[in-house]
Amino acid sequence: MTAPRTRSRRYIAIPLGTAMATALAFLPNVNASAAPADDSAGLAAQVSAEATPLSYVVNVRPGHGPSAQVKKAIARAGGTVVTSYDRIGVVVVHSSNADFAKTVRKVRGVESAGATRTAPLPAQSTTDVGTPKVLTAEEIADVEAAAGQDPLQPLQWDLPAIKADKAHEKSLGSRKVTVAVIDTGVDDTHPDIAPNFDREASVNCVSGKPDTTDGAWRPSAAESPHGTHVAGEIAAAKNGVGITGVAPGVKVSGIKVSTTAGFFYTEAVVCGFMWAAEHGVDVTNNSYYTDPWYFNCKNDPDQKALVEAITRASRYAEKKGTVNVAAAGNENYDLSADEITDPTSPNDTTPGERVIDPSECLDIPTQLPGVVTVAATGAKGLKSSFSNHGLGVIDIAAPGGDSTRFQTPAPPATSGLILGPLPGGNWGYMAGTSMASPHVAGVAALIKSRHPHAPAALVKALLYAQADATPCTDPYDIDGDGKADAVCEGPKNHNGFYGWGTADALDAVTR
Numbered sequence: 343m344t345a346p347r348t349r350s351r352r353y354i355a356i357p358l359g360t361a362m363a364t365a366l367a368f369l370p371n372v373n374a375s376a377a378p379a380d381d382s383a384g385l386a387a388q389v390s391a392e393a394t395p396l397s398y399v400v401n402v403r404p405g406h407g408p409s410a411q412v413k414k415a416i417a418r419a420g421g422t423v424v425t426s427y428d429r430i431g432v433v434v435v436h437s438s439n440a441d442f443a444k445t446v447r448k449v450r451g452v453e454s455a456g457a458t459r460t461a462p463l464p465a466q467s468t469t470d471v472g473t474p475k476v477l478t479a480e481e482i483a484d485v486e487a488a489a490g491q492d493p494l495q496p497l498q499w500d501l502p503a504i505k506a507d508k509a510h511e512k513s514l515g516s517r518k519v520t521v522a523v524i525d526t527g528v529d530d531t532h533p534d535i536a537p538n539f540d541r542e543a544s545v546n547c548v549s550g551k552p553d554t555t556d557g558a559w560r561p562s563a564a565e566s567p568h569g570t571h572v573a574g575e576i577a578a579a580k581n582g583v584g585i586t587g588v589a590p591g592v593k594v595s596g597i598k599v600s601t602t603a604g605f606f607y608t609e610a611v612v613c614g615f616m617w618a619a620e621h622g623v624d625v626t627n628n629s630y631y632t633d634p635w636y637f638n639c640k641n642d643p644d645q646k647a648l649v650e651a652i653t654r655a656s657r658y659a660e661k662k663g664t665v666n667v668a669a670a671g672n673e674n675y676d677l678s679a680d681e682i683t684d685p686t687s688p689n690d691t692t693p694g695e696r697v698i699d700p701s702e703c704l705d706i707p708t709q710l711p712g713v714v715t716v717a718a719t720g721a722k723g724l725k726s727s728f729s730n731h732g733l734g735v736i737d738i739a740a741p742g743g744d745s746t747r748f749q750t751p752a753p754p755a756t757s758g759l760i761l762g763p764l765p766g767g768n769w770g771y772m773a774g775t776s777m778a779s780p781h782v783a784g785v786a787a788l789i790k791s792r793h794p795h796a797p798a799a800l801v802k803a804l805l806y807a808q809a810d811a812t813p814c815t816d817p818y819d820i821d822g823d824g825k826a827d828a829v830c831e832g833p834k835n836h837n838g839f840y841g842w843g844t845a846d847a848l849d850a851v852t853r
Contacts, residue, residue: 352629352669353568353774354728354743395438395463397424397550399608399651400446400455404431408451415449424609425551427616430654434550434609436463443644456647458608459634461690474567474770475759482769486754492578492586494769497761499721499751500741504781505848506588509788513851514580514591516791521576521594521783522623524614525569525630526604527561528596529765532570534578534585535594543595543621550609552617559596560765566604567764569596571772572629574763575780576787584769585761588784588847592791595623605633605690608648611707615655619662624790626659627783628668628707629776634688637703645703652706660712665790665798665805667714667783668707669742669775670730674828675700677709677732678838700732709735714786714802717839718742718778720749721758723812725828725839727820729775733831733838738809740781740845743773748820781845788850808853809843811835 400416402408407428408416416423420439426432431453439445443455477494487493501507520540527546530539546558561569577594578587587594597617599610611632618626632638632652638645656666675682677700684703685695700709707713717739718726725731726744746758759771782805789804790796796804814830814837821827830839 352631352672352779353772353776354672395436397458397463397607397609398435398437398443398455399458399612399647400433400435401453401647401650401654402431402433402451403453404429404654408433412449412451415446415452419445421446424549427612427655430616430658432612432651432654434612443647447643454643454647454650456644458648459605459690460688461634474571474764474772475757476764476768476770477761492580492582492584494585494761496754497756498585499755500743500760500781501586501588503719503721503723503741504588504785504845506784509847509851510580510586510590512848513788513791515589515788516794517591517593518794519592519624519787519790520622521589521592521625521627521787522597522618523569523573523576523594523627523780524597524599524611524618525572525627526566526600527559527569527598528573528594529560529570530596532574532763532765532767533583534574534581534763535570537579537581538577538590538593540593540595543593543618543623544597545617546598547610547613547617548598548601550613552613559598561598562602563765565602566600567770568629568772568776569598570765571762571770572627572776572780575760575777576627576784578763584763588781589787589791592787600630606630608632608651612651612655615652615659615666618664619659623664625665625667625783625786627780628666628713629774629779630669631671631708632706634690636684636687636689637682637698637700637705639698639703641702649704649706653710656707656710656713660798663798665714665786665801666707666712667716667779667786669779670708670715670717670736671705672728672774673730674728675730675732676828676838677705677730677735679732714738714782714805715841716740716775716779716782717841718744718775719840719844720744721751721755722749723844724749724815724820725818725830726773726775727827729778731828731830731838736838736841738782738806738842738845739812739840740778740785742775742778743771785845785847785850788847792851804850804853805845806842808846808849809841810846811843812840813837814839
């Protein structure tokens with residue numbers, strides 16, 4: 343059983359080289375939407391004027407959307423339909439009725455229903471958090487790039503770690519391939535991102551309904567730089583500016599799914615996968631867990647509905663040809679353990695400690711069927727000190743950084759973290775499985791570039807087959823105190839720390 347840990351996202355902001363998990367304490371950012379009175383129902387839901395609305399997903403049979411009977415029942419229960427993803431049978435609803443889900447679950451034609459949050463819709467706030475270590479002008483000027491390198495590439499130890507530097511001598515990837523960053527938003531005006539940005543595949547999905555207003559996918563100055571950093575790791579252009587992405591010749595899009603405060607709610611994530619599926623996206627990167635539950639237990643009717651909704655959306659995207667890649671998480675949890683202590687859920691109101699079985703209570707989308715689950719490694723190629731792991735859960739590993747104290751890179755790199763672009767034309771260091779996942783998304787994009795007609799299943803098969811087998815680190819004593827910090831199980835070519843191995847960009851463009 344793991345010890346309780348503070349809530350953290352899929353990335354870690356580590357200023358001045360000190361490992362420090364960035365805790366986020368946020369409220370949702372969705373406009374209030376009062377449910378209208380339904381005279382025919384006599385307002386059976388007993389919604390009071392003082393009630394605050396929550397958001398729900400109602401799952402029905404996929405195909406033609408909710409039946410007239412279900413629509414009527416939703417209204418009678420005090421619900422207002424926001425949007426309906428008919429192909430997968432997921433309906434997004436707002437309601438002020440505390441018993442809405444309980445009531446609707448009894449309706450014929452409803453397969454599951456649940457609240458997507460525990461905090462009311464009207465609340466919104468911006469809370470700045472520990473920010474990445476931003477490169478100063480002096481640090482940028484001190485970097486000496488070799489011929490053919492972008493100016494900051496010497497600081498990117500992560501590229502040679504997956505042979506991306508060698509891969510770029512063969513191919514930069516195809517502009518016919520798009521990777522969508524389902525995240526906090528992408529600053530497409532950044533000089534490293536602008537040349538490869540795919541406007542048509544970008545959108546704001548925060549409300550659960552696509553907003554295609556120009557620039558709606560961008561983060562505000564007060565929001566997290568996370569999505570911009572991730573986008574640059576994947577596809578920063580090789581253009582003589584800043585850094586180089588893993589696949590600098592492919593396109594990247596921004597699908598914004600987090601509230602101003604940084605919450606990733608189910609309705610937004612469903613919208614993100616559906617948008618990607620319908621807009622020709624080849625790969626999605628998912629460096630987050632879906633709030634407010636770190637683990638969603640299928641014996642809880644609300645959490646079961648959230649798992650079902652996102653499972654439907656991610657599977658639909660894969661059927662349309664999209665490879666979905668996700669970060670494993672930063673708590674050093676063994677996701678194959680019999681039980682884990684989750685002290686962080688629900689994280690949008692008051693968390694309570696609970697012991698869960700990770701085979702029954704899922705981190706979504708990370709543990710969903712078909713999703714590529716990525717663990718992080720540091721500059722020495724070892725599992726990052728924070729990275730979640732687990733035999734049969736982790737599919738592949740890639741650089742996500744680690745404290746320089748634990749894994750120091752070879753010169754000229756100076757930090758054990760991952761360098762990437764930040765909004766406003768800056769660059770900075772971040773670490774986490776959030777940074778590992780985009781490396782794998784980039785390699786998947788290179789595979790898709792070489793095999794343009796390959797379905798998602800084949801791209802994943804090649805990704806795993808081409809990975810460099812990485813044996814268990816045994817004993818794993820990352821801090822050198824004489825005590826094991828995690829236990830790795832499994833053989834060299836498939837184990838709990840590195841899955842099928844470490845991603846290989848060179849094989850992706852040559853095999």
